[in-house]
Amino acid sequence: MSKPSNTVVTIAENESVEEEKNLKLILDRAKDQSKLCPVRDVIHRISDKWSLLSILALGTHGTLRFNALKKEIGDVSQRMLTVTLRNLEEDGFVSRKIYAEVPPRVEYQLTDMGQGLMQQALQLADWANTQLPAIISSRKKFKKG
Amino acid sequence: MSKPSNTVVTIAENESVEEEKNLKLILDRAKDQSKLCPVRDVIHRISDKWSLLSILALGTHGTLRFNALKKEIGDVSQRMLTVTLRNLEEDGFVSRKIYAEVPPRVEYQLTDMGQGLMQQALQLADWANTQLPAIISSRKKFKKG
DNA sequence: GATTTATAGTTACTTTTAGTAACCTAAATC
DNA sequence: GATTTAGGTTACTAAAAGTAACTATAAATC
Numbered sequence: 001m002s003k004p005s006n007t008v009v010t011i012a013e014n015e016s017v018e019e020e021k022n023l024k025l026i027l028d029r030a031k032d033q034s035k036l037c038p039v040r041d042v043i044h045r046i047s048d049k050w051s052l053l054s055i056l057a058l059g060t061h062g063t064l065r066f067n068a069l070k071k072e073i074g075d076v077s078q079r080m081l082t083v084t085l086r087n088l089e090e091d092g093f094v095s096r097k098i099y100a101e102v103p104p105r106v107e108y109q110l111t112d113m114g115q116g117l118m119q120q121a122l123q124l125a126d127w128a129n130t131q132l133p134a135i136i137s138s139r140k141k142f143k144k145g
Numbered sequence: 146m147s148k149p150s151n152t153v154v155t156i157a158e159n160e161s162v163e164e165e166k167n168l169k170l171i172l173d174r175a176k177d178q179s180k181l182c183p184v185r186d187v188i189h190r191i192s193d194k195w196s197l198l199s200i201l202a203l204g205t206h207g208t209l210r211f212n213a214l215k216k217e218i219g220d221v222s223q224r225m226l227t228v229t230l231r232n233l234e235e236d237g238f239v240s241r242k243i244y245a246e247v248p249p250r251v252e253y254q255l256t257d258m259g260q261g262l263m264q265q266a267l268q269l270a271d272w273a274n275t276q277l278p279a280i281i282s283s284r285k286k287f288k289k290g
Numbered sequence: 291g292a293t294t295t296a297t298a299g300t301t302a303c304t305t306t307t308a309g310t311a312a313c314c315t316a317a318a319t320c
Numbered sequence: 321g322a323t324t325t326a327g328g329t330t331a332c333t334a335a336a337a338g339t340a341a342c343t344a345t346a347a348a349t350c
Contacts, residue, residue, distance in 0.1 A: 296347090
């Protein structure tokens with residue numbers, strides 16, 4: 001695809017720029033289509049660093065205020081917890097109840113759908129727990145070999 | 146850890162530097178402890194953009210060569226697929242079989258443990274499929290309100 | 291015999307995302 | 321009147337992901 005840089009710019013070259021633009025459009029469209037795949041959509045949304053952990057924390061503790069949740073998870077930053085909770089709220093997994101008090105009080109809770117997601121997360125977590133020894137020994141082997 | 150360069154270094158300043166170091170050690174230790182949590186460990190490892198999708202693709206197709214897997218996933222870059230597969234191999238979810246041929250041939254397959262992970266991923270995917278309409282409508286509501 | 295093709299990478303670079311530190315609000319307490 | 325509190329936001333830095341170009345090598349093609 002790379003052109004020799006010291007050639008005269010011709011009409012043909014301008015046309016190839018047009019072609020490149022068209023190709024980019026087609027690729028972008030293809031990308032959007034693949035994004036419509038439901039599995040991919042949801043997996044990408046909850047496959048970030050904090051979503052499942054937040055869901056698990058809320059699920060096991062019921063209602064939690066922001067800082068309590070933050071403390072529960074431990075090493076999440078304030079900003080990332082805010083971002084994560086907004087996303088989970090947007091998707092309908094978490095409900096957010098604001099009390100008009102000072103200092104502010106905001107309570108987070110799983111919705112019914114959030115409870116469903118937690119069931120899934122719990123199964124994953126259970127399975128992770130049972131497999132961890134095997135995973136750790138596999139990691140050690142990999143580093144040696 | 147940078148010191149102001151144009152101040153006189155006093156004993157008091159050295160002490161505060163020491164304190165900072167100690168605090169950092171404590172924080173690092175706390176972080177490591179939280180990282181020992183098995184659920185967190187495994188979830189963080191597979192909660193990247195391509196791990197679950199790779200597992201699902203390998204699970205539904207059996208053995209796949211690198212480019213076939215890449216094509217199957219669609220919009221993953223070569224580099225990220227390599228990185229993802231190395232991680233999955235390291236954790237013992239995926240096996241990698243190299244044939245000494247030219248052009249090179251490398252076959253990827255789920256291990257038994259990988260199949261277990263796929264079961265989990267499948268359940269998550271199934272659930273995601275059933276919930277998607279509710280999720281999408283929740284997103285629309287969120288944008289409006 | 292030079293050129294092209296194929297596959298599974300790696301390397302260097304750019305862009306996007308996550309994480310950190312400092313700040314804001316406004317009533318209650320010391 | 322300075323400090324504490326809870327739940328943020330903003331501006332900045334570090335890390336992760338993505339892109340483009342390159343590698344190796346034998347067989348097939350011109």
